Amino acid sequence: MIKVNKAFILDIYKPIVNDTHKGIQGHALLIGGSYSKMGSVCLSSKAALKSGCGLVTAFVPKCGYEIVQIAFPEAMVLIDENEKVLSNIEYTIEPDAIGIGMGIGQDVITEKAFYNFLLQNKTNLVIDADGLNILSKNNNWLSLLPQKTIITPHKKELERLIGTWQSEEEKLEKVIQFSLDHDLVVVVKGAPTLVIYHSEIYQNTTGNQALATAGSGDVLSGIITSLLAQSYNPINAAILGVYLHGLTADIAAPEMSYQAFVASDIISYLGKVYLSLEN
Ligand SMILES: NC(=O)C1=CN([C@@H]2O[C@H](COP(=O)(O)OP(=O)(O)OC[C@H]3O[C@@H](n4cnc5c(N)ncnc54)[C@H](O)[C@@H]3O)[C@@H](O)[C@H]2O)[C@@H](O)CC1
Numbered sequence: 001m002i003k004v005n006k007a008f009i010l011d012i013y014k015p016i017v018n019d020t021h022k023g024i025q026g027h028a029l030l031i032g033g034s035y036s037k038m039g040s041v042c043l044s045s046k047a048a049l050k051s052g053c054g055l056v057t058a059f060v061p062k063c064g065y066e067i068v069q070i071a072f073p074e075a076m077v078l079i080d081e082n083e084k085v086l087s088n089i090e091y092t093i094e095p096d097a098i099g100i101g102m103g104i105g106q107d108v109i110t111e112k113a114f115y116n117f118l119l120q121n122k123t124n125l126v127i128d129a130d131g132l133n134i135l136s137k138n139n140n141w142l143s144l145l146p147q148k149t150i151i152t153p154h155k156k157e158l159e160r161l162i163g164t165w166q167s168e169e170e171k172l173e174k175v176i177q178f179s180l181d182h183d184l185v186v187v188v189k190g191a192p193t194l195v196i197y198h199s200e201i202y203q204n205t206t207g208n209q210a211l212a213t214a215g216s217g218d219v220l221s222g223i224i225t226s227l228l229a230q231s232y233n234p235i236n237a238a239i240l241g242v243y244l245h246g247l248t249a250d251i252a253a254p255e256m257s258y259q260a261f262v263a264s265d266i267i268s269y270l271g272k273v274y275l276s277l278e279n
């Protein structure tokens with residue numbers, strides 16, 4: 001088990017070069033949302049852009065068009081033909097990384113759209129939330145995922161994917177086997193969060209109970225998708241993303257309490273977090 005501390009992070013962290021531009025800084029596509037859960041994809045998309053990629057596109061059901069445009073004008077928006085849920089995930093853009101699953105629900109139309117998306121997709125992928133729940137119900141679709149796809153389950157989602165465990169040791173064994181079987185980078189969210197790739201285990205050292213708040217996982221999947229779009233390899237994108245996400249709460253908690261911290265604050269504190277890496 002490797003502890004991910006600041007020294008480890010500084011080793012993988014890539015400062016932004018001065019002659020970059022938005023066209024080469026990475027384009028993240030976030031595919032998510034459904035009626036009443038459009039906040040999830042707004043949070044992921046905003047977190048992605050605030051983590052340093054150059055462009056962000058959100059792909060949402062039709063009812064999300066104005067919501068995303070107004071909540072987050074920096075994002076470009078593509079819409080599904082269905083009003084309330086994703087039904088046909090088709091686009092002509094060429095993103096560098098895709099995050100999918102936050103807030104999409106598990107409607108049968110959406111399951112089918114997700115399957116068709118997996119059939120044609122070759123881009124590096126982060127799968128979260130209902131994307132994971134749909135995979136749990138259709139585990140033969142795991143073979144369609146690109147190599148080193150990153151999955152970000154919380155405890156319940158992990159149980160749906162790999163079944164229950166009796167001890168921490170058994171949980172780790174099962175996750176390692178799952179990662180080996182499907183060549184996945186597994187972000188085992190919790191306190192602390194682990195990043196597991198095959199038999200490598202990386203234990204994060206940032207974060208606190210302020211993160212126990214709605215949408216904080218949606219923000220994490222946006223951050224990781226952004227880092228992937230910025231050419232971090234999938235293991236480093238997951239490790240760095242989890243570290244930055246946790247550090248926002250460590251810096252914010254003494255300034256604003258555990259209670260008042262909400263998922264949008266993770267996004268607001270990303271600036272201080274990046275500055276702390278530069279000093
Ligand atoms: N503003 C929004 O639009 C939000 C949308 N969300 C979306 O809502 C959908 C449902 O997600 P949920 O995660 O709420 O539903 P789930 O049914 O997947 O998970 C909720 C259950 O898991 C348990 N759980 C979660 N984390 C746990 C942990 N660390 N240890 C033990 N138990 C744990 C909870 O107690 C609860 O019973 C997803 O699509 C998600 O993306 C949420 O992310 C919340 C915010």
Ligand SMILES: Nc1ncnc2c1ncn2[C@@H]1O[C@H](COP(=O)(O)OP(=O)(O)O)[C@@H](O)[C@H]1O
Nearest residue numbers: 154189190191208209211212214215216217218
């Ligand atoms: N007590 C805690 N200590 C540290 N991190 C936590 C704690 N509770 C939650 N988190 C983190 O917050 C995030 C919650 O993700 P998730 O449950 O998917 O939220 P949501 O689906 O509402 O966005 C994870 O990154 C998890 O590790």
Ligand SMILES: [Mg+2]
Nearest residue numbers: 129154217218
């Ligand atoms: Mg979640």
